[in-house]
Amino acid sequence: MNDSAGLQEWSSSMLTGERVRFRELREPDLAHLAEWWNDPAQAILQQDRVTVRPQETAAAMFRTWSKNESPSGFGYSIVNPAEKLIGHISVWGISVPERIATMAIIISPEFQDQGLGRESLQLGLRIVFDEMGAHKAELQTWSYNSRAIHLYRSLGFREEGRRRAAVFHRGEFHDQVLLGMLEEEYRAAG
Numbered sequence: 001m002n003d004s005a006g007l008q009e010w011s012s013s014m015l016t017g018e019r020v021r022f023r024e025l026r027e028p029d030l031a032h033l034a035e036w037w038n039d040p041a042q043a044i045l046q047q048d049r050v051t052v053r054p055q056e057t058a059a060a061m062f063r064t065w066s067k068n069e070s071p072s073g074f075g076y077s078i079v080n081p082a083e084k085l086i087g088h089i090s091v092w093g094i095s096v097p098e099r100i101a102t103m104a105i106i107i108s109p110e111f112q113d114q115g116l117g118r119e120s121l122q123l124g125l126r127i128v129f130d131e132m133g134a135h136k137a138e139l140q141t142w143s144y145n146s147r148a149i150h151l152y153r154s155l156g157f158r159e160e161g162r163r164r165a166a167v168f169h170r171g172e173f174h175d176q177v178l179l180g181m182l183e184e185e186y187r188a189a190g
Helices: 003-011 027-038 040-048 055-065 116-129 146-155 183-187
Strands: 021-023 074-079 085-092 100-107 136-142 160-170 173-183
Touching: 003 021, 003 027, 021 146, 021 183, 027 040, 027 055, 027 085, 027 100, 040 100, 055 085, 085 116, 085 136, 100 116, 116 136, 136 146, 146 173, 173 183
Parallel strands: 100 136
Antiparallel strands: 021 074, 074 085, 085 100, 136 173, 160 173
């Protein structure tokens, strides 16, 4: 196979999985993303405090994450084959010499527990390691988010540490769990 043809074939599928596809952020996405970000049941999984922000403030945050103007990260809307918005993924912070990609993902409550977050993270990891040349991918979650911890570990992320008592909810402190995956761990699992 011709080198350019092989690269073209690879790049044409780089943003597409079996049930999800990454695409640019579009203006109609913002209302949904802001709604999910401001939903207290979702905010407690994403943020260090549950607060409702003006829709435009949340929209501006997603716009910033999705500019894709820097080689150090990306932000994409996640859609299903019917082009329905199911979430958003962001990666930032890749810089020389460390080449560490920090990842974050939000999935619509309607599409949770269907394996779409898993597929989206797998697709994101493929971009992080195969296209962006990261040496490591990392993410964080709260110790009470057992569903996320289970998913991240099942993908090959390892717990690297905890920030003890890093967040306060419902009258008690909870840890922040830091997880990471090295490129060689990604390749060995692939």
